[in-house]
Amino acid sequence: MAARLAAAVVALALAAACRGERRSAAVGRVAAPETTARSDTVNLYAAAGANRLSPRAAQARPLVYVPNSKDGTVTVIDAHSYRVLRTFPTGALPQHVVPSYDLTTLWVANNLGGTLTPIDPATGQEGESVPVDDPYNLYFTPDGRFAIVVAERRRRLDFRDAKTMRLVQSLPVQCKGVDHMEFTADGRFAVATCEFSGQLVKVDLGARAVAGYLTLDPGGLDSTAMPQDIRSSPDGRVFYVADMKANGVFLVDPEALRRIGFIATGRGTHGIYPSRDGRLVYITNRGWNTTAGGRRGPGSVTVLDPRTEQIVATWPVPGGGSPDMGNVTADGKELWVSGRYDEEVYVFDTGTGQLTHRIRVGREPHGLCVWPQPGRYSLGHTGNMR
Numbered sequence: 001m002a003a004r005l006a007a008a009v010v011a012l013a014l015a016a017a018c019r020g021e022r023r024s025a026a027v028g029r030v031a032a033p034e035t036t037a038r039s040d041t042v043n044l045y046a047a048a049g050a051n052r053l054s055p056r057a058a059q060a061r062p063l064v065y066v067p068n069s070k071d072g073t074v075t076v077i078d079a080h081s082y083r084v085l086r087t088f089p090t091g092a093l094p095q096h097v098v099p100s101y102d103l104t105t106l107w108v109a110n111n112l113g114g115t116l117t118p119i120d121p122a123t124g125q126e127g128e129s130v131p132v133d134d135p136y137n138l139y140f141t142p143d144g145r146f147a148i149v150v151a152e153r154r155r156r157l158d159f160r161d162a163k164t165m166r167l168v169q170s171l172p173v174q175c176k177g178v179d180h181m182e183f184t185a186d187g188r189f190a191v192a193t194c195e196f197s198g199q200l201v202k203v204d205l206g207a208r209a210v211a212g213y214l215t216l217d218p219g220g221l222d223s224t225a226m227p228q229d230i231r232s233s234p235d236g237r238v239f240y241v242a243d244m245k246a247n248g249v250f251l252v253d254p255e256a257l258r259r260i261g262f263i264a265t266g267r268g269t270h271g272i273y274p275s276r277d278g279r280l281v282y283i284t285n286r287g288w289n290t291t292a293g294g295r296r297g298p299g300s301v302t303v304l305d306p307r308t309e310q311i312v313a314t315w316p317v318p319g320g321g322s323p324d325m326g327n328v329t330a331d332g333k334e335l336w337v338s339g340r341y342d343e344e345v346y347v348f349d350t351g352t353g354q355l356t357h358r359i360r361v362g363r364e365p366h367g368l369c370v371w372p373q374p375g376r377y378s379l380g381h382t383g384n385m386r
Contacts, residue, residue, distance in 0.1 A: 047376050062371075063076055064368060064370050067097055068365050133158065183379055184232075197215075199215050226243055343365065345358070
């Protein structure tokens with residue numbers, strides 16, 4: 001048995017080497033080190049630096065909106081006092097709270113309810129829901145013309161008018177479980193993850209057509225991948241793809257649509273969030289490799305240096321938990337994420353890595369939105385700001 005295990009490890013390493021992949025090993029549980037900021041030639045997140053709020057975003061109340069998927073509600077939390085202010089009903093199965101491209105609206109994507117519920121960020125009050133078919137997630141093209149409704153069950157990407165949500169074109173995709181998306185640095189293409197077929201799909205935004213597919217292959221052994229969130233490195237050259245079954249992030253060349261590496265992070269890798277200066281990337285590991293997890297799993301947050309592709313810290317959830325989706329505060333000092341299977345929200349101090357608050361919310365909290373956030377415009381999800 002030991003000989004077969006050793007041989008398998010060698011085979012994995014040889015397979016990665018033959019593909020020219022880069023791999024990185026995890027390190028101990030330490031807080032992210034304080035280092036001086038580095039100047040990069042390109043930083044896609046430069047305009048979303050700490051406290052660089054647009055005039056529109058600066059008018060918003062500092063609140064955190066938590067969609068409770070199983071309850072069909074959104075819980076509103078005061079970001080300064082950490083107090084729950086209220087919980088209001090939405091449509092069935094709210095998945096994510098998404099800032100609009102122009103930062104004037106926060107949209108609650110009610111997946112089974114077939115609606116988007118608008119929230120006025122200046123008041124924190126919800127408005128009348130808009131009918132939209134199967135909105136699992138919501139993104140916006142970099143030119144601001146279109147909203148892209150990720151219709152997961154329908155296997156479609158629906159291009160809609162970014163203001164009125166009028167349907168312009170439905171784009172079928174030949175993969176299962178399309179759910180998260182990122183955009184190339186030049187704004188010409190989008191790459192989306194397909195959770196249930198272990199694939200990525202690349203979309204030509206100008207032609208509004210599929211440009212190609214990539215099947216992910218953990219360890220070179222044809223095992224099943226389960227890609228979740230996807231985000232660009234600050235220089236735009238690498239896309240990080242969180243994979244819930246591979247327990248880490250794949251490194252993908254977005255131009256060639258080719259896998260170039262893998263970094264192990266933790267069990268059930270799920271969400272990806274850059275720090276306000278783009279110097280670090282926070283990766284959530286929700287502790288389970290399946291869509292139905294249990295309470296108090298081995299959840300954690302991995303801190304990655306995108307320049308060196310090395311893990312610099314791992315932040316555990318004391319006593320266990322299930323960190324899922326969220327974002328960084330405007331000043332960059334806190335990371336807020338939902339506890340998917342524990343009916344709570346976690347607040348991490350990004351300077352020390354300590355969990356400072358656990359806030360009770362509803363059942364299966366998912367894509368929470370911290371608002372306001374810095375940036376000129378939003379590309380969607382819980383705040384992909386540029």
